[in-house]
Amino acid sequence: MMPSPRTTRATVGNSTSSATTSNGKFEFSSLVNSRTPLSDSPSARLRASESPVRRKDSLTSQQVLPEEDCMKLNPSFLGIAFRSLLAIDLWLSKRFGVCAEEHCSWGSARPLMKLIEVSGHGIPWIAGTLYCLYKSDSLAAQEVVLNLLFALILDLILVGLVKGAVKRRRPTHNRMDMFATFSVDKYSFPSGHATRAAMVSRFLLNHLVLAIPVRVLLMLWAVIVGFSRVMLGRHNITDVAFGFLMGYMQYSLVEYLWLSPSTVPALFSL
Template sequence: MPSPKAKNPVRSGGSPVLGSSNGRYEFMSLTKPLNRSSPPHLLQRQGSDPTTARLRASESPTRRRGSSSSTGSASGQGLAEEDGIRLNPSFIRVALSSLLAIDLWLSKRLGVCACEDSSWGSVRPLMKLIEISGHGIPWLAGTAYCLYKSDSAAGQEVMLNLFMGLLLDLVLVGIVKAVVRRRRPAHNRMDMFATFSVDRYSFPSGHATRAAMCGRFLLAHLVLAAPLRVLVLLWAGLVGLSRVLLGRHNVTDVMFGFWMGYWQYNLVEMLWLSPQTLQGLLGQLA
């Protein structure tokens, strides 16, 4: 007669029943490590500890692969954003490029006297005459002659400072041209009167700086009637316009030249010399 079924004893730290062999029940402690051949329900029971589960999950290959992939994706996204920022041009650069394109296009359209075959080629001799009227050599020669022929101290003082202003204009324009080194427009013909090495550069227009400075100087220090004052202003404007019509300069070269010549006159006023001061300086140098 079979023996009655015994109740499952409960031991401290005991584990569920693994099975029976020859009518005997076997128990296994939870603290005993399980091998890979242990039944699945025991492996699941052993992993039910939260701390152990978290540690093992963090050490699992899938978790490591996931973390490495997320790190790689984050770094790749960061590099993509950095490349995007590097490739996106700034607003100032785009604005300057647009203004440069407009300047070149407008200068080419206004160069209607660049050669005899241009649309206004018949006006080219008149534009070249206006060009010579704003050249530095005639102004220096004329000012030196007036300084020599002047018989009054006031006239000599005015002509002396005009001569010094013309020399200052040549020096400043030459320095700016040598630094910027902007080429002249492609449709320009290098047939100008008495050019120098820096004259192959375009920025700024020396004729425009000279016209603006001399115009302000004449209006401020010579007593002229109203029609003559209008003629001085008209001459200065025509000198700047002739530079663009002849294809010598771009529009921005002339505009900057007018601005530069306007402020050069202020510099001449600050460095104003009297004949006595000049004689004292020459005496010290001698």
């Protein structure tokens, strides 16, 4: 006589329960694990995520750098040279800033350096040029003085444009107590005093008849004005050096755009 299906299922159920009862939770958990796929088990997923292959792949994916970072890690020779020169410039400028504060090594000479600073400022030069233009009684003198005024205004415009484009901050040891500053004067490159000193000295040497001692003093004044900017901590050395070069070239531009009665008759008719 064949056993019924109910009897067979009951027998299997009884054997499973007896196996569970006789062997405890160990047999039951092993039975469950045997029925549960390896990939669906939480412990299996944890072990798979902690496998060496997975860890190696994750580390490799994390170590992949974007192209910009790779370029930064492998700078060019020109980039390294530029950064090195910039670091030397900052270091030397700080070493020569001996009048930046009263407690510095040359702090007692700070008032004299500030007087030299005023002598190279644009406002006294423009005011003096306007006065000379008002007092000039000959057409030749008016032509020279008018072009000097044009050169001073051109210098202010060009220096302001370059400062606004470069936006290099002034040295950290500078104290902002300068005479008659404007918004763009918070930037340091190039030195406006250096450009003005170089341009004015070249202009006067070429258009005024001066004695040799006066010519020497004029050139010394231009050099001292530029060097005082570094001593006061106003500018870095490269700011002054580029300012001298820019002022020298500005005079050539003024000569090219020279204002004369034939080119601008309306100005001279006033």
